[in-house]
Amino acid sequence: MDPRRGAADRPYPVGVDALPTIETASDELRRRALDPPMRFGEGILDEVLAAEEPYVLVTQPQPLALLDPGLRERPLATRIVDSLEHAALDRLVAGLPDGETVVGLGGGMALDAAKYVAWVRGTRLVLVPGIVSVDACVTNTIAVREWGRVVYRGWVVPDLVAVDFAIVRAAPPRLNRAGLGDVLSIHTALWDWRRGGEAGKARFVPAIARRSRAALEGVMALAPAIGEVADAALEAIVRTYALVNGLCVEVRHSQPQEGSEHYVAYRLEALTGRGFVHGEVLGLGGVLMATLQRNDPGRVAATLDAARVGWRPADLEIDRSTLERALVGLPAFIRESGLPYSVIDEADLSPVGVERLLATSPGLWS
């Protein structure tokens, strides 16, 4: 566990200790999290927001620009989020007027900021994803940046997730296609989880793993439709996020969905100081780790290609020496970060081993 994750010096608002966390969330809250209310449709935002007044809106410039001028005047207050740094989130909370409801509209950053506000204030929470590239609209913890790293804080359940296809389709297609990455991660994550169970380092639950695998297969079959950014594919991705989040809530950890492919993404972000499109960098991590696991990496790469996800180092503007450095340093990184058992704990990631991995991962340089 990273010592910087210690709680003592954290500037949380007064009283925050009493708020739910992943360890202390009530059974009632957990039950609600298994099946959060969701609405899908074309042009539903107007109606959804009209029913939520009065509310405060937490958003980003691009989705805000899509709103009709009339809708833009409705919130009690509108705040643009540009950081998930802890101090920035606390400033956001402190500067908002009282409101019955907080509406988050946009990408992961806007949704996580809205979740933070609802967590600290205990208000109703409505999440309107502007893209389906990440699962932030259904996950319960909040991805906060502390000392340059992502840590997960809090525990909230949205009262409504509203997916307006007109809003989502206005985002760059690339971002919506990348939504596949956060589902395809199941492929490598389940291998890691099962192996962790065999090594006595995790409590593997076969029935949960089977349900996670079945959800993944359903989305893999939709890869070409994801490439076309079809409404049905977008809906399937969001419903799968919710289903798999429910499985993670049941086992109380993320291993049904998150494994070594995520750790590669975290390592690349920490090493380069860059933010990547989450699902794209997960695609790269997924192909690399599936190769290391001898776990059908060709199918992972082919699925990403069928959905037109840009997952190759060249697409992500990661050069070969940076990728080598990221992989050689991966075992130390996961130990330091206290991440669960994965293929990284047992693979050869020496410079020679990494050379071999880069030479054998399918389609990496094509």
Ligand SMILES: [Zn+2]
């Ligand atoms: Zn993820």
